[in-house]
Amino acid sequence: MTPASVHLTPGHEAFRSEVRAVLDAHVVPCLAEWERSRCIPRPAWRLLGKHGLLGVGYAPDRDLFHSLVLLEELGRTGYAGFRAAVGVHAYMATHYLAKSGSPFLRARYLAPAVAGEKIAALAVTEPDAGSDLAGLAVSATAAGEHVVLRGVKSMITNGTTADFFVVAARTGVGSAGPAGISLFVVDSASPGVSVRPQETVGWHCADTAEVRFSDVRVPTGNMIGRVGTGFRQLMHGFQLERFVAAALALGGIESCLDATRTHLRTRHVFGGRLSDLQSVRHAMAELFTELAAARHLVHDAAWRLSQDDLPAAECSMAKLYTTELACRVADRCLQLHGANGYLAGSAVARAHAEARAATMAAGPSEVMRDLIAGEMVDLG
Numbered sequence: 241m242t243p244a245s246v247h248l249t250p251g252h253e254a255f256r257s258e259v260r261a262v263l264d265a266h267v268v269p270c271l272a273e274w275e276r277s278r279c280i281p282r283p284a285w286r287l288l289g290k291h292g293l294l295g296v297g298y299a300p301d302r303d304l305f306h307s308l309v310l311l312e313e314l315g316r317t318g319y320a321g322f323r324a325a326v327g328v329h330a331y332m333a334t335h336y337l338a339k340s341g342s343p344f345l346r347a348r349y350l351a352p353a354v355a356g357e358k359i360a361a362l363a364v365t366e367p368d369a370g371s372d373l374a375g376l377a378v379s380a381t382a383a384g385e386h387v388v389l390r391g392v393k394s395m396i397t398n399g400t401t402a403d404f405f406v407v408a409a410r411t412g413v414g415s416a417g418p419a420g421i422s423l424f425v426v427d428s429a430s431p432g433v434s435v436r437p438q439e440t441v442g443w444h445c446a447d448t449a450e451v452r453f454s455d456v457r458v459p460t461g462n463m464i465g466r467v468g469t470g471f472r473q474l475m476h477g478f479q480l481e482r483f484v485a486a487a488l489a490l491g492g493i494e495s496c497l498d499a500t501r502t503h504l505r506t507r508h509v510f511g512g513r514l515s516d517l518q519s520v521r522h523a524m525a526e527l528f529t530e531l532a533a534a535r536h537l538v539h540d541a542a543w544r545l546s547q548d549d550l551p552a553a554e555c556s557m558a559k560l561y562t563t564e565l566a567c568r569v570a571d572r573c574l575q576l577h578g579a580n581g582y583l584a585g586s587a588v589a590r591a592h593a594e595a596r597a598a599t600m601a602a603g604p605s606e607v608m609r610d611l612i613a614g615e616m617v618d619l620g
């Protein structure tokens with residue numbers, strides 16, 4: 241098979257086929273049920289782990305383009321809740337353990353997460369601090385060999401099922417701003433941790449929840465990296481997070497366009513197929529052109545990330561363009577499906593509702609524009 245871009249080899253495409261076979265056999269048939277039950281069952285996590293799909297980012301024989309292929313394929317399943325849950329677990333939360341976790345933390349949390357035995361979540365956002373995370377308030381107060389966590393996190397993916405949270409907390413209590421933030425791994429079974437599901441419009445199997453820490457004692461050995469480095473770690477990790485969000489959205493766009501192409505070829509109006517109408521053909525031509533442009537942006541961001549660069553502008557561009565495009569594509573595809581597209585359970589209706597979340601999660605579009613302008617307008 242011809243690789244999907246200059247950055248991919250036949251080996252990456254063979255990996256794509258393997259991933260697609262696993263997802264088609266074991267995931268796609270179950271997604272509607274998982275969406276209804278609002279979580280991914282544990283055996284499914286183990287199955288993904290058994291097939292090596294939860295540790296692609298950390299496997300020595302895989303590179304970032306294997307991750308890109310995996311993320312695109314997760315996106316192509318057409319359920320944003322599923323792809324977000326796996327993306328958070330396999331990349332956004334566990335990244336900090338892999339990059340800065342002690343050998344003890346990697347053995348206790350990262351290894352079982354890769355195996356699908358433990359489910360991971362990233363707890364940064366709070367009810368009063370989202371984009372402006374230097375304003376976060378959850379506190380971690382020193383108490384001998386422990387810190388005591390107090391406060392609330394909100395909109396946490398995998399929130400009720402997670403076995404552990406990577407939590408951003410303020411260790412420099414009293415000192416406002418980024419300098420006092422540190423990262424900790426917290427067992428969800430720790431006394432004082434409570435979770436409350438948050439009802440979202442879509443992304444149901446992403447299991448979104450509020451997480452409350454009421455005097456939770458966390459061993460100081462559960463700190464990731466050094467004290468006060470949390471903000472810097474997050475700023476670094478957010479480049480990966482934005483790339484992941486962009487690659488997942490890319491797959492989602494493809495699945496939406498695939499479903500629409502099939503519909504247009506089979507739906508008959510005025511004595512012909514919908515796909516014969518020129519205005520419809522042109523609409524699809526434009527969307528496929530934009531998809532190709534988005535793919536170039538995302539694959540280029542992957543290449544820059546793989547060079548160990550910190551490509552803030554490129555990751556932000558990829559995230560901004562792809563997640564905004566997903567909204568436009570879903571909107572246009574819903575229109576092209578007519579009333580059938582608006583029926584509950586229709587893939588395009590779901591894509592329409594789900595696409596909106598991705599322009600906010602992992603940082604809103606406005607923040608992406610600020611970051612891009614910071615490099616393109618102020619520097620250079």
Ligand SMILES: Cc1cc2nc3c(=O)[nH]c(=O)nc-3n(C[C@H](O)[C@H](O)[C@H](O)COP(=O)(O)OP(=O)(O)OC[C@H]3O[C@@H](n4cnc5c(N)ncnc54)[C@H](O)[C@@H]3O)c2cc1C
Nearest residue numbers: 362363364365370371395396397597600601602603604606
């Ligand atoms: C489905 C979903 C899943 C999520 N999962 C997680 C998770 O697993 N872990 C986690 O920690 N967080 C998670 N989040 C939270 C996400 O990271 C935040 O939504 C995001 O950081 C934005 O914060 P906020 O929603 O509080 O918006 P706010 O910071 O309150 O901003 C509100 C709006 O103001 C505008 N705005 C903000 N900043 C600027 C600016 N600088 N310039 C101009 N306009 C601006 C934007 O329109 C923005 O949408 C999730 C969110 C969603 C929707």
